Amino acid sequence: xxxxxxxxxxxxPKTHKQKTVEVGIGDDAAIVRPNDGCDTxxxxxxxxxxxxxxxxxxxxxxIGYKALAVNLSDIAAMGAVPLxxxxxxxxxxxxxxQEETRGIYRGMAELAEIHEIxxxxxxxxxxxxxxxxxxxxxxxxxxxxxxxxQNAQAGDIVFVTGPxxxxxxxxxxxxxxxxxxxxxxxxxxxxVEAHQRPFPxxxxxxxxxxxxVRIALNDISDGIAHEAKExxxxxxxxxxxxxxxxPVDEKLKEAPLSKQEDWVLYGGEEFQLVGTxxxxxWFILKREAKEHGFELTAVGEVTAGEGVFLRRNDxxxxxxxxxxxxx
Amino acid sequence: xxxxxxxxxxxxPKTHKQKTVEVGIGDDAAIVRPNDGCDTxxxxxxxxxxxxxxxxxxxxxxIGYKALAVNLSDIAAMGAVPLxxxxxxxxxxxxxxQEETRGIYRGMAELAEIHEIxxxxxxxxxxxxxxxxxxxxxxxxxxxxxxxxQNAQAGDIVFVTGPxxxxxxxxxxxxxxxxxxxxxxxxxxxxVEAHQRPFPxxxxxxxxxxxxVRIALNDISDGIAHEAKExxxxxxxxxxxxxxxxPVDEKLKEAPLSKQEDWVLYGGEEFQLVGTxxxxxWFILKREAKEHGFELTAVGEVTAGEGVFLRRNDxxxxxxxxxxxxx
Numbered sequence: 001x002x003x004x005x006x007x008x009x010x011x012x013p014k015t016h017k018q019k020t021v022e023v024g025i026g027d028d029a030a031i032v033r034p035n036d037g038c039d040t041x042x043x044x045x046x047x048x049x050x051x052x053x054x055x056x057x058x059x060x061x062x063i064g065y066k067a068l069a070v071n072l073s074d075i076a077a078m079g080a081v082p083l084x085x086x087x088x089x090x091x092x093x094x095x096x097x098q099e100e101t102r103g104i105y106r107g108m109a110e111l112a113e114i115h116e117i118x119x120x121x122x123x124x125x126x127x128x129x130x131x132x133x134x135x136x137x138x139x140x141x142x143x144x145x146x147x148x149x150q151n152a153q154a155g156d157i158v159f160v161t162g163p164x165x166x167x168x169x170x171x172x173x174x175x176x177x178x179x180x181x182x183x184x185x186x187x188x189x190x191x192v193e194a195h196q197r198p199f200p201x202x203x204x205x206x207x208x209x210x211x212x213v214r215i216a217l218n219d220i221s222d223g224i225a226h227e228a229k230e231x232x233x234x235x236x237x238x239x240x241x242x243x244x245x246x247p248v249d250e251k252l253k254e255a256p257l258s259k260q261e262d263w264v265l266y267g268g269e270e271f272q273l274v275g276t277x278x279x280x281x282w283f284i285l286k287r288e289a290k291e292h293g294f295e296l297t298a299v300g301e302v303t304a305g306e307g308v309f310l311r312r313n314d315x316x317x318x319x320x321x322x323x324x325x326x327x
Numbered sequence: 328x329x330x331x332x333x334x335x336x337x338x339x340p341k342t343h344k345q346k347t348v349e350v351g352i353g354d355d356a357a358i359v360r361p362n363d364g365c366d367t368x369x370x371x372x373x374x375x376x377x378x379x380x381x382x383x384x385x386x387x388x389x390i391g392y393k394a395l396a397v398n399l400s401d402i403a404a405m406g407a408v409p410l411x412x413x414x415x416x417x418x419x420x421x422x423x424x425q426e427e428t429r430g431i432y433r434g435m436a437e438l439a440e441i442h443e444i445x446x447x448x449x450x451x452x453x454x455x456x457x458x459x460x461x462x463x464x465x466x467x468x469x470x471x472x473x474x475x476x477q478n479a480q481a482g483d484i485v486f487v488t489g490p491x492x493x494x495x496x497x498x499x500x501x502x503x504x505x506x507x508x509x510x511x512x513x514x515x516x517x518x519v520e521a522h523q524r525p526f527p528x529x530x531x532x533x534x535x536x537x538x539x540v541r542i543a544l545n546d547i548s549d550g551i552a553h554e555a556k557e558x559x560x561x562x563x564x565x566x567x568x569x570x571x572x573x574p575v576d577e578k579l580k581e582a583p584l585s586k587q588e589d590w591v592l593y594g595g596e597e598f599q600l601v602g603t604x605x606x607x608x609w610f611i612l613k614r615e616a617k618e619h620g621f622e623l624t625a626v627g628e629v630t631a632g633e634g635v636f637l638r639r640n641d642x643x644x645x646x647x648x649x650x651x652x653x654x
Contacts, residue, residue, distance in 0.1 A: 027476055028404035028546055029370035034361035043356035046415040046450045077355035088373040088461040123373045129456025134415040136463040149354055219355055
């Protein structure tokens, strides 16, 4: 590989899209100028080769794209505007060519272009082990406008922003057929793409942040059962999900119920948003969303108590599994 | 290990020291409120087991302490006030106990306490490989007050904030004797500590930022030869370092000259600051610094041209090695 300094030059953007960036890559730290009236929103997500991806399931560009997408999803869940990102990458001493590593940055740049955000800093190190990429993202949101998990109240409607289970369904096919074959299967490809290049719901997040109603919001990174549990715990309430209301593609319904549950309830990396809003605001919110081109679906309710429950065929069961955890 | 959520609870601070922190750990992202009239300063540094440290040279607490210290050093080099940090950690599936991993957070918390900064977010993942810790730090500096690398001009004095070569000298002894024996050697321990627990020069950085004179500044993370080269390149000038002026402990001078050069010119992880200031401002700056308890040492000059040169015994040689790089 080039030396570290040529490498930095090769990934350094020539211009910045955001006027908020005062000093980007090339000094000890980056400098950004906050906009008046806004709070800064910061999140980090890390992806490890062999845990979150392998070369068998993702191209280098996919890996970069997804590493940024999962961070954009955190920004979306706060209703914030993404502005800039910082990349720390540990590149294996063997097995990854410089061109492949550049591909990761190309994948990030592609998604950054869509959201008009800037790469402003980073660190590149080597590792005797798998590739590790860690992205820190920064954005801003109007002061005191917060879509926190703790905002749910008994009586709220629980809603989601799109279909569930697509990414884990795609992953299952990737693992079964491999990346190159799965990419060639038209019926499967949309699901494979949902896994490789998830679409962060930044626009819906901003729409929700601007509605001036109390909303609790989470992105679905670890399966809706787990995210609902986080909202329930943070808010001191219980959540009941309605199995029949969860938006699921017909294709997934061809599989046995236990498989469907794996994908829809516990499947990770969905990156839709799950939220709650009072019953009286729900119908206005849904209609307003529709006018903006967003489809919100009611999938359950918040009640007094604790835990997450599933209602199906008039029976209610507590959900005890809590999605994917990293230990 | 506990599940991910118990783990997050175990490392989550109970209170925040900075009023700027609006939402810390526990939601999709952290929220901080920028102070009026300030820019935000952000940096990231990553340490990889087997590359930047091993268990033979550092305790878990040392690793955490240093991971935060290297980031504080970046903030220092921008003359900024550190405010908060975000930690991404990839924990090996074997070989690291939960107690050891907690030790890393204790080490960070110890240094964070001194600088009154808050842990506001992070990500914990597992890895089939070495431990990787990546810290993103945030701070703030008065608008347009910037100690950038590109600020140097021909005629400037080059200065450093403290003795050089201590950390690499300590590392050599750590590698020779191992951590436990080196810790017991009184003559060596201060140097071992310089490697394990470097002291970030945040206070001097703030002093320099407040002087209202043109200053170029870098932290010495990769050896002064390399940092001087960065200043020279960014400023379109050359730097001449005076070997006899470089502040070096007597102990290091007992070694052969080539060893001294390795430690003093090319030794990484020094974390003193190197800067430049005009000759006419230099004497006032040095005196003011002294009154604040800081010792600045002139070690060379900036001239027209390009490259970094070493003057020794009235001869001048270009320095071609450029310090430690990660490839």
